[in-house]
Amino acid sequence: MKIVHLPVLLEETLTYLAPDDSPSLLIDGTLGEGGHTEAFLTRYPQLSVIGLDADKNIQAKARKRLEPFGERMSFRNTFFDDFFATYGERERPDRILMDLGISVYHYEESERGFSFGKEETLDMRLNTEAGESAWDLVNSWPEKDLADIIYRYGEERYSRRIAGAICRRREETPIDRADDLADLIRGAVPSQARHGRTHAATKTFQALRIAVNGELDRLERVMVEAFRVLKPGGKLGFITFHSLEDRMVKNFFRDLDRNCLCPPDAFRCTCGDIHRGKLVTRKPVGPTEEEVKRNSPSRSAKLRVIEKLTDQEALS
Numbered sequence: 001m002k003i004v005h006l007p008v009l010l011e012e013t014l015t016y017l018a019p020d021d022s023p024s025l026l027i028d029g030t031l032g033e034g035g036h037t038e039a040f041l042t043r044y045p046q047l048s049v050i051g052l053d054a055d056k057n058i059q060a061k062a063r064k065r066l067e068p069f070g071e072r073m074s075f076r077n078t079f080f081d082d083f084f085a086t087y088g089e090r091e092r093p094d095r096i097l098m099d100l101g102i103s104v105y106h107y108e109e110s111e112r113g114f115s116f117g118k119e120e121t122l123d124m125r126l127n128t129e130a131g132e133s134a135w136d137l138v139n140s141w142p143e144k145d146l147a148d149i150i151y152r153y154g155e156e157r158y159s160r161r162i163a164g165a166i167c168r169r170r171e172e173t174p175i176d177r178a179d180d181l182a183d184l185i186r187g188a189v190p191s192q193a194r195h196g197r198t199h200a201a202t203k204t205f206q207a208l209r210i211a212v213n214g215e216l217d218r219l220e221r222v223m224v225e226a227f228r229v230l231k232p233g234g235k236l237g238f239i240t241f242h243s244l245e246d247r248m249v250k251n252f253f254r255d256l257d258r259n260c261l262c263p264p265d266a267f268r269c270t271c272g273d274i275h276r277g278k279l280v281t282r283k284p285v286g287p288t289e290e291e292v293k294r295n296s297p298s299r300s301a302k303l304r305v306i307e308k309l310t311d312q313e314a315l316s
């Protein structure tokens with residue numbers, strides 16, 4: 001079995017989310033090929049891990065890789081927000097790690113159209129048994145809705161032109177493959193955008209992937225639910241890869257590390273004035289130059305960690 005994904009910010013994550021000496025539970029909410037988890041299990045023998053992934057194919061790779069750890073490792077094939085919202089495990093976690101986005105496996109091996117250079121069917125779903133695929137969005141969504149997601153989730157300034165070009169093309173023939181869509185986008189943007197450092201379709205592909213998998217809605221939900229489930233004294237870490245995600249995590253953590261959450265003009269405090277979390281990383285932790293050289297996808301990675309102080313909301 002070939003492992004294609006190198007875990008990002010590995011040493012930093014192992015340090016900031018190091019467990020105490022007593023037996024501890026880590027939930028790896030984005031197990032992928034299991035790179036972070038393998039390193040945690042190896043370094044910390046007192047740790048057991050539950051690994052989640054919405055994609056059963058990549059999870060099959062992790063299962064094989066992590067076999068040597070026996071009962072210290074268990075797996076759930078689920079979206080992370082659903083898992084935490086309906087938490088039913090015997091123990092609550094001491095540590096939670098969320099390494100967001102998709103894996104090198106998805107670009108290189110999944111054959112689901114995540115990469116724009118490839119002759120692959122447009123799909124982009126992590127769970128290929130449910131929900132609309134990128135093909136459905138591109139070939140059936142109204143032009144305005146397409147333009148809106150390309151703008152919001154891709155921060156693409158040419159979103160309207162691109163959505164217009166997609167809709168004109170699909171009137172002639174469906175857009176089936178990732179490379180066809182990428183060529184179409186390249187032809188739709190002004191020439192200066194065609195010759196930049198990144199491919200002209202990069203932002204649109206990011207937007208489609210985020211929309212197909214409900215990434216930002218799931219992130220919004222999992223931040224609240226994972227923090228609720230975490231043991232008091234426990235730590236929650238997020239690794240993000242773009243500004244939309246990072247802003248959400250930064251704001252959520254900042255609010256947890258404040259006492260009163262009432263608006264400044266509130267007549268009196270109604271929020272309970274409880275200090276719920278303490279920032280462990282005041283600034284996001286990024287990769288070293290050496291890591292970026294060795295593993296270029298790490299260049300935009302940011303790690304933020306918070307410690308839970310009180311159990312304000314009981315588990316239902």
Ligand SMILES: C[S@@+](CC[C@H](N)C(=O)[O-])C[C@H]1O[C@@H](n2cnc3c(N)ncnc32)[C@H](O)[C@@H]1O
Pocket residue numbers: 005006007008029030031032033034035036037052053054055058078079080081099100101102103126218
């Ligand atoms: C960046 S990779 C994780 C890589 C992993 N840390 C490693 O070292 O191998 C993110 C993984 O999370 C999964 N994933 C993304 N969003 C998810 C979600 N909402 N629920 C569950 N899994 C998700 C993806 O399928 C992917 O395998």
